[in-house]
Amino acid sequence: MQFEKTPGWLDWYAGPSKPRFTLPAGAVDAHCHVFGPGAEFPYAPERKYTPCDASKAQLFALRDHLGFARNVVVQATCHGADNRAMVDACKASSGRARGVATVRRSITDQELQDLHAAGVRGVRFNFVKRLVDFTPKDELLEIANRIAPLGWHVVIYFEAVDLPELWDFFTALPTTVVVDHMGRPDVSKPIDGPEFELFVKFMRENSNVWSKVSCPERLSVTGPKALDDEQNAYRDVVPFARRIVEQFPDRVLWGTDWPHPNLKDHMPDDGLLVDFIPHIAPTAELQRKLLVDNPMRLYWPEEC
Ligand SMILES: O=C(O)c1cc(C(=O)O)oc(=O)c1
Numbered sequence: 001m002q003f004e005k006t007p008g009w010l011d012w013y014a015g016p017s018k019p020r021f022t023l024p025a026g027a028v029d030a031h032c033h034v035f036g037p038g039a040e041f042p043y044a045p046e047r048k049y050t051p052c053d054a055s056k057a058q059l060f061a062l063r064d065h066l067g068f069a070r071n072v073v074v075q076a077t078c079h080g081a082d083n084r085a086m087v088d089a090c091k092a093s094s095g096r097a098r099g100v101a102t103v104r105r106s107i108t109d110q111e112l113q114d115l116h117a118a119g120v121r122g123v124r125f126n127f128v129k130r131l132v133d134f135t136p137k138d139e140l141l142e143i144a145n146r147i148a149p150l151g152w153h154v155v156i157y158f159e160a161v162d163l164p165e166l167w168d169f170f171t172a173l174p175t176t177v178v179v180d181h182m183g184r185p186d187v188s189k190p191i192d193g194p195e196f197e198l199f200v201k202f203m204r205e206n207s208n209v210w211s212k213v214s215c216p217e218r219l220s221v222t223g224p225k226a227l228d229d230e231q232n233a234y235r236d237v238v239p240f241a242r243r244i245v246e247q248f249p250d251r252v253l254w255g256t257d258w259p260h261p262n263l264k265d266h267m268p269d270d271g272l273l274v275d276f277i278p279h280i281a282p283t284a285e286l287q288r289k290l291l292v293d294n295p296m297r298l299y300w301p302e303e304c
Contacts, residue, residue, distance in 0.1 A: 001038060001039060001042045002038070002039075003036075003038040003042075003043055003050050004050060005050050005051065005052055006049045006050050006051070008264065009049070009050075009051060009052060010260075010263050010264070010266070010267045011052040011259075011267065012052070012054055012058075012258060012259035012260060012267060012270075013267045013268060013269050013270060016062070016065065016066070016269050016270040016271040016272075017229070017269050017271030017272060018065070018271055019066055019067065019271045019272075019274035019275050020231070020275055021274055021275045021277055021278050022067065023066070023067040023068060023274065023277075023291060024284070024287055024288050024291055024292050025069070025292075026069045026070075026292045026296070027067065027068050027069055027070075027291040027292055028068065028069065028070045028071070028072060028253075028291060028292065028295035028296065028299070029063060029066070029068045029070070029071050029072070029254075029255050029256050029258075030071075030072040030212065030214075030253040030254060030255045030295040030298075030299070031072060031074055031180065031181075031212050031214050031253070031254075031255025031256070031257055032059060032071055032072070032073060032074065032255055032256050032257065032258045032259075033054065033073065033074055033075075033076040033086075033257075033258070033259060033261065034054055034055060034056050034059055034073060034076075034085050034086060034088075034089045035051040035052065035053055035054040035055075035076060035078060035079075035085070035259060035261075036051075036053045036054070036055070036085060037053040037055050038050075038053055040085075041079070041082075041084050041085035041088065042082075043078045043079060044078060044079050044080030044081075044082055045080075046080050046133065047077065047078040047079070047080060048077065048078075048130060048131055048132070049077075049078055049131075049261065049262060050078065051076075051078055051259070051261055052259070054258070054259035056085075056088065056089035056092055056093075058259075059071060059073070059089065059258065060092075060093065060096075062256070062258055062270060063096075065271075066256070066270060066271060066274050067274075069096065070093075070096045070097060070098075070295075070299075070300075071089075071093065071096065071097040071098075072097070072098050072099070072100065072253075072255065072295065072299055073086045073089050073090060073097050073098070073099045073100070074086075074099075074100045074124060074155065074180075074255075075099070075100055075101050075102040075124055076261060077102075077126060077131045077132050077261075078261070079102075080102065081101075081102045081103055081104050083099070083101045083102065083103075083115065083120070086099045086100075086101065086120075087099060087101075087115065087118045087119075087120070090118050090119035090120070091118050091119070093119075095119075097119060098119045098120070098121050098299040098300065099115070099118065099119050099120040099121070099122075100120065100121070100122040100123065100124050100155050101115050101120045101122070101123055101124070102123065102124050102126075103115075103123055103143060103147075104139075104143075105139045105142050105143055107143075107146075109146075112146065112147065112150065116150055116152075120152070121151070121152050121153065121298070121299050122147075122152050122153045122154065122155050122178065123143060123144075123147055123152065123154055123155070124154075124155040124156075124157065124180075125140050125143075125154055125155070125156050125157070126156075126157045126158075127156065127157060127158040127159075127162060127166060128157055128158060128159060128184075130262075131157075131262075137169050140169075141169070141172065141173075144173050144174055144175060145174060147175065148174045148175045151301075152175065153175045153176035153177065153178055153210075153298065154173050154175050154176070154177050154178070155177075155178045155179075155180060156170060156177060156178070156179055156180065157179075157180040157181070158179075158183060158184070159183075159184045160183050160184050160185045160186060160195050160196070160198075160199065161186075161195070163183060163198055163199060163202065164198065167202070170202070170206075170209075171206055173208075175208070176208050176209075176210060176298065177206070177208055177209045177210065178209075178210045178211070178212065178253065178298070179209065179210065179211045179212065180212055180214070180215075181212055181214050181215040181218060181219065181257075182199070182211050182212065182213055182214075182215075182219070182240060182241065182244060183199045183202075183211070184215075184218075184219065185199065185219065185240050187219050187220065187221060187236045187237050187240055188221045188236070191239050191240055191243065196240060200243070200244075200247065203244070203247075203248050203251065204247075207251075209251065210248075210251040210252065210253060210294070210298070211244050211248065211251065211252055211253070212252070212253045212254065212255060213241040213244050213245055213252050213253070213254055213280055213290070214253075214254055214255045214256070214257050215257050216233065216234035216237035216238075216241065216273075216276055217233075217234060217257075217260065217263065217266075217268040217273065218257070218260075218263065219234070219237050219240075220233075220234035220235075220236055220237050221236055222235065222236045223235075223236075225265075225266050225268065226268035226269050226272035226273050226275075226276065227266060227268065227269055227272065229272070230272060231272075231275055232279070233268070233272055233273075233275075233276055234276060238279045238280055241280035242279070242280045242281075242282070245280050245281045245286055245290060246286070249285075249286055249289050249290070250289060250293075250294060251294065252289070252290050252294060253290065253294055253295050253298070254277060254281075254290050254291060256270050256273055256274075258270055277290070277291070
C-alpha cells in the first residue's frame with residue numbers, strides 16, 4: 001500500500017553526529033518507535049497522522065551509531081492497535097529490543113502470551129487528544145488488570161493540564177505506571193508553580209509511578225535546537241528534567257523518541273540529543289541508573 005505523508009511532515013535527521021557524551025555500557029534507549037515501512041506494515045485506518053517510514057534496520061543502525069546497547073520500541077499511534085511492526089522489530093533484535101503495545105479489550109489471552117514471547121512488557125494508554133480517539137476508562141482498567149499478572153506495566157501519555165482530571169484513574173492502576181515525556185510540562189511556566197508541582201506530587205505520593213525524562217525537543221520553547229553542534233540545547237527543559245532525575249533517581253528512563261513523530265519546527269540531531277543527557281543527569285551514578293539500571297529492571301528483569 002502507498003501512503004502519503006501528512007503535509008509538513010518532518011523526516012528524521014539523516015546522518016546524526018557522534019555523541020560527545022559516552023553512554024555507559026549497556027545503555028537502553030527506552031523510548032523509540034518504528035514506522036512501517038507502510039508497504040510492509042500498513043498504517044492504521046484510524047491514525048491521526050501519516051509519517052515517513054522508519055524501519056527497524058534504521059532504528060538498529062541509530063542504536064549502534066549512538067552507542068546504545070538496547071531499545072524499547074513503543075507502539076506509535078499511527079499503527080493503532082496493530083502491533084506487527086513493533087513486534088517484528090523486537091523479534092529481529094536478537095533480544096536487544098523489548099516492546100510496549102497498544103491493545104484493545106478484545107485481545108485474547110493467547111495473543112497476550114504471544115506478545116510477551118515477542119518481548120512486549122507493557123501497554124500504552126494515550127490521552128493526547130490530537131493523537132487518539134477517547135477509549136473509555138473502564139476498558140483501560142480492564143486491560144490493566146489483565147496485563148498485571150504478566151508482570152507488565154502501563155505507559156501513559158497525557159498533557160500536563162489534564163493530570164487533575166486523570167489523577168484518580170492513574171492512581172487506581174494496579175501496575176507500575178510509566179509517564180511519557182514527563183507528563184508534557186509547559187516549561188514556560190515556573191518550575192515551582194502548581195502545574196509541575198502536581199506532577200512531582202504524583203510521583204512522590206505514588207511509588208509505582210516512573211517518568212521518562214525525554215523529548216526536550218518537544219517541550220522546549222526557547223531552544224536552542226539540537227542542531228549545528230549545539231552542546232547546550234533546550235536549556236529551558238533542563239531544570240524540569242533534572243529535578244525529576246535527582247528526586248526520583250530510581251524511577252526515571254530516557255529515550256531518543258526517534259523518529260520524533262509530529263515535530264513541526266525542526267528535527268533534532270540525535271547525537272546532540274544524547275549530549276543533552278549529562279545536563280539532566282550530571283553524575284555517573286545518576287547516568288547509570290537512568291540509562292542502564294532502571295530500564296533493565298523494568299524490561300529485562302531476568303538479567304538483573
Ligand atoms: O507527541 C507526539 O506527537 C508523539 C506521538 C507518538 C505516537 O504517535 O505514538 O508518540 C510519542 O511518543 C509522541
